[in-house]
Amino acid sequence: MIIDLPRFITTGRPFWTELETMLDRFDGEPTRDLPLEKAQRFHFLYQKVSADLGRVATFSSEPELRQYLEALVARAYAEIHETRTRGVRWRPIRWFFVEFPAAFQRRVKALWVALIVTLVGLAFGAVSLSLDDEAKAAIVPPQFAHVLQDPAKRVAEEESDTSGRSYQGRASFAAQLMHNNITVSIRAMALGMTWGIGTIILLFYNGVLLGLVGADFITAGQTPFLLGWILPHGSIELPAVIIGGQAGLALGGALLGQGNRAPLSSRLRSVAPDIATLIGGVAVMLVWAGLVESYFSQHHQPRLPYSLKIAFGLIEFVVLVTFLTSPLWFRRKNRQEQ
Numbered sequence: 292m293i294i295d296l297p298r299f300i301t302t303g304r305p306f307w308t309e310l311e312t313m314l315d316r317f318d319g320e321p322t323r324d325l326p327l328e329k330a331q332r333f334h335f336l337y338q339k340v341s342a343d344l345g346r347v348a349t350f351s352s353e354p355e356l357r358q359y360l361e362a363l364v365a366r367a368y369a370e371i372h373e374t375r376t377r378g379v380r381w382r383p384i385r386w387f388f389v390e391f392p393a394a395f396q397r398r399v400k401a402l403w404v405a406l407i408v409t410l411v412g413l414a415f416g417a418v419s420l421s422l423d424d425e426a427k428a429a430i431v432p433p434q435f436a437h438v439l440q441d442p443a444k445r446v447a448e449e450e451s452d453t454s455g456r457s458y459q460g461r462a463s464f465a466a467q468l469m470h471n472n473i474t475v476s477i478r479a480m481a482l483g484m485t486w487g488i489g490t491i492i493l494l495f496y497n498g499v500l501l502g503l504v505g506a507d508f509i510t511a512g513q514t515p516f517l518l519g520w521i522l523p524h525g526s527i528e529l530p531a532v533i534i535g536g537q538a539g540l541a542l543g544g545a546l547l548g549q550g551n552r553a554p555l556s557s558r559l560r561s562v563a564p565d566i567a568t569l570i571g572g573v574a575v576m577l578v579w580a581g582l583v584e585s586y587f588s589q590h591h592q593p594r595l596p597y598s599l600k601i602a603f604g605l606i607e608f609v610v611l612v613t614f615l616t617s618p619l620w621f622r623r624k625n626r627q628e629q
């Protein structure tokens with residue numbers, strides 16, 4: 292077969308360079324997800340360079356060109372037929388630090404709804420207590436009977452325990468807290484199957500409980516104790532429950548399909564990865580919150596100054612907000628999807 296070699300090289304060089312660039316990118320980002328369009332382009336380039344290799348193989352006078360094309364084809368073949376799972380060791384870290392905040396930002400509208408519903412419930416609880424002293428006993432469930440105790444009396448009891456005897460068995464207590472909070476968050480997500488109505492009710496009720504307890508301690512003049520008790524774990528725990536509600540409302544929105552004419556199955560498939568990522572991130576947050584509540588929040592002044600506990604909780608909250616709202620994670624995830 293006779294070919295015009297200079298013209299052959301000039302015509303084929305852009306394709307060879309493009310394939311080499313893609314292969315170098317794959318080597319630099321082994322966990323990168325490849326969109327369908329780029330995968331198709333990669334396969335086309337592989338076929339094109341393979342055909343060019345077949346054409347130039349008859350030219351014994353061009354060993355360097357043939358070796359270059361053989362190397363490209365071999366690398367592309369290995370990439371296409373790769374069966375090992377690469378980057379498994381770093382996958383959980385990438386999931387939490389990249390995919391979780393990216394999913395959070397993609398579903399930010401659902402977050403705002405969850406936050407507003409919680410705040411409305413909080414205001415309702417505070418106002419209810421101010422209008423009716425019996426509101427706390429009527430609304431707080433039996434399993435939280437300790438909340439019904441007089442705030443001043445409870446603070447005196449907590450601060451008098453300087454030995455920490457009442458906090459023995461912290462590991463089991465932490466596990467109980469994690470289980471309870473993760474269950475609440477999963478329930479907030481699962482209730483999205485009621486078109487989001489159940490999620491809204493649950494978020495509202497949690498807000499009511501928080502408003503009742505907060506108003507009770509504040510009106511009793513125990514604000515430092517309240518902040519020192521709630522903030523260390525609540526700065527993570529409360530946002531986690533709201534994010535669980537965010538996942539539920541995202542699910543409810545997919546079921547309602549407002550302005551989206553796609554079939555229900557397609558809408559659910561599109562939202563499912565973000566919902567799973569959100570609830571998984573919530574579980575990680577609540578594990579941390581449970582440890583903090585068991586080993587840190589339950590120690591009060593004079594054992595731990597309230598100022599230290601409040602500062603710790605505020606720092607946690609600032610770090611959490613920065614982590615979830617930083618455009619770095621969202622840009623990186625979007626760049627990987629392009």
